[in-house]
Amino acid sequence: VGRCVRITEDLMNAATVLGACGIAYALRFVRAMQQGGIEIGFDSDTAALIANQTVRGAATILLEGSAHAEAEIDKVTTPKGCTIAGLNEMEHQGFSSSLIKGILTSYGKIG
DSSP: OOOOOOOOGGGHHHHIIIIIIHHHHHHHHHHHHHHHHHHTTOOHHHHHHHHHHHHHHHHHHHHHSOSOHHHHHHHTOOTTOHHHHHHHHHHHTTHHHHHHHHHHHHHHHHO
């Protein structure tokens, strides 16, 4: 489904974690978005469709552009807006740290 990347053998375990385990991490994120959508009033199918299409759109922006993910985030946040408020709450709850720790834990298990 994706593109191949040529790496050195010493990065095979890291590639397994980032690429193969990463699929499950991304799907867990999508599942959480779907559940959040249900919490705010959507039925399950509609929440899934919106979450899936949102992730597809985000991936397309990154794959077709050259900007860093953080630069793209900056484009969709406004001062005192709902997006930055939600992002800040996720960070306060350890979103990025939790994901990084999960990657490192998987890498420790495989290596």
